[in-house]
Amino acid sequence: MRVVLVLIFFYSVISSTSPLYGFDPLDPHANITIKWDLMQSTPDASDVRVSLFNFQLYRHIDQPGWRMSWDWTGDEVIWNMWGAETTEQGNCTKFRGTQLPYCCEKSPVIIDLMPGAPYNLQTGNCCKGGVLSSMTQDISKFGATFQMNVAASTNSSDFVMPHNFTLGLPGYSCGKPFEVSPSKFFVDRSRRRTQALRTWNVTCAYSLFLASSNPTCCVSLSAFYNNTIVPCPKCSCNCQELSHTKCVKPGETPSLLRQKHDPNEEPPPVVICSQHMCPIRVHWHVKQSYREYWRVKMTVTNLNVMKNYSNWNLVVLHPNLESLAQAFSFNYRGLDQYGYINDTGMLWGIRDYNDVLLQAGDKGNVQTEMILHKDPGTFTFREGWAFPRRVLFNGDECVMPLPDDYPRLPNSGHSALASSFTFLLSLLVLTTII
Numbered sequence: 001m002r003v004v005l006v007l008i009f010f011y012s013v014i015s016s017t018s019p020l021y022g023f024d025p026l027d028p029h030a031n032i033t034i035k036w037d038l039m040q041s042t043p044d045a046s047d048v049r050v051s052l053f054n055f056q057l058y059r060h061i062d063q064p065g066w067r068m069s070w071d072w073t074g075d076e077v078i079w080n081m082w083g084a085e086t087t088e089q090g091n092c093t094k095f096r097g098t099q100l101p102y103c104c105e106k107s108p109v110i111i112d113l114m115p116g117a118p119y120n121l122q123t124g125n126c127c128k129g130g131v132l133s134s135m136t137q138d139i140s141k142f143g144a145t146f147q148m149n150v151a152a153s154t155n156s157s158d159f160v161m162p163h164n165f166t167l168g169l170p171g172y173s174c175g176k177p178f179e180v181s182p183s184k185f186f187v188d189r190s191r192r193r194t195q196a197l198r199t200w201n202v203t204c205a206y207s208l209f210l211a212s213s214n215p216t217c218c219v220s221l222s223a224f225y226n227n228t229i230v231p232c233p234k235c236s237c238n239c240q241e242l243s244h245t246k247c248v249k250p251g252e253t254p255s256l257l258r259q260k261h262d263p264n265e266e267p268p269p270v271v272i273c274s275q276h277m278c279p280i281r282v283h284w285h286v287k288q289s290y291r292e293y294w295r296v297k298m299t300v301t302n303l304n305v306m307k308n309y310s311n312w313n314l315v316v317l318h319p320n321l322e323s324l325a326q327a328f329s330f331n332y333r334g335l336d337q338y339g340y341i342n343d344t345g346m347l348w349g350i351r352d353y354n355d356v357l358l359q360a361g362d363k364g365n366v367q368t369e370m371i372l373h374k375d376p377g378t379f380t381f382r383e384g385w386a387f388p389r390r391v392l393f394n395g396d397e398c399v400m401p402l403p404d405d406y407p408r409l410p411n412s413g414h415s416a417l418a419s420s421f422t423f424l425l426s427l428l429v430l431t432t433i434i
Helices: 002-017 319-323 412-433
Strands: 031-041 045-055 067-071 078-082 084-086 109-112 143-151 163-166 172-174 178-180 184-187 192-195 198-206 217-223 226-230 280-289 293-302 313-317 324-327 330-334 344-349 365-373 390-393
Touching: 078 084, 109 143, 163 172, 217 390, 280 390, 293 313, 319 324, 319 365, 324 330, 330 365
Parallel strands: 217 280
Antiparallel strands: 031 045, 031 198, 045 143, 067 109, 067 163, 078 143, 084 109, 172 198, 178 198, 184 192, 217 226, 280 293, 293 365, 313 344, 313 390, 324 365, 330 344
């Protein structure tokens, strides 16, 4: 209880006092950029192309996907749209004719089309159901594009950008549009290049403190040289003792069909009852030690009975990752953003094998083993050096055990006693032989 209150207080203080609460030192240039291209403009209407680009190394957008919105500055309406759709048409009673506008909302909410949408509604780089991959996992799926025909009564020189952009995603906040050099496009097999009339960018940044008041994952530890298994800290994500907390006991998992939630929104987590109450648990086990290498086993367990985590990923910070020899069952890539430091790596599932972390149950976990080289002068099993400094799941920080609780080697007194006993026994055997 005390731990979770301290964490919540820390989150609230940082988010309210620090101007850099959206800055991520592991991915300093991370953002989602909305690019607004004015392609054509007449006194009657304007053609607009809108694109989203996820410039984040390890944080991705999973289902139900992005829900972009903005506020029109005047009486603009959307007459036609391709590559996406609005959730509401709005009140179009002031238009009288055979055809009504596609959307008359002052603040339209735009969602991506699903895969398999009709061809006459598709555009290039559309129809992913709102899912955006991270830059590291799949760079071919980190963007989305849609087009609109917007009613306008002014020419391009007087075009006024909408404002108050949002992505409809927890933790993301967007700045004001700013004009940049017009975008250029290749046509006719790249033989000709055209460009937009005007282009604006909107930058959206992520903040863990805005996303959730509580952590969403925790880390447990163990090692071959110690019988102690260090669990996730109590109340890492929530406290089971709190009156408003709901969880399910093992073996009493409710049917997903009985859980009521909006299919366009992510359902709230329903976790299996535990001391830490986290939807995700990451276990780090120091498995073996060889002459020049050592082996680590990592297990990610899904305790959320309401969600499958698609395209999940882990980010691990450990000083020996710069000497990683091999990772099994997972993809791996180092995140050496500062050149001279290579202690952070990203792991994610292999496509169509373990890239989906299933909901709580017998198969609700994924595992990998890593072999790391022992660097002379730095490697040690003492003082918790063999355990990670930070672990992130899907970009969210996981709660680590306290350093004093880490599994440790037997103390030097026991080692010295064992060495003395071995020496005396050898001397006795030698004397007997002589």
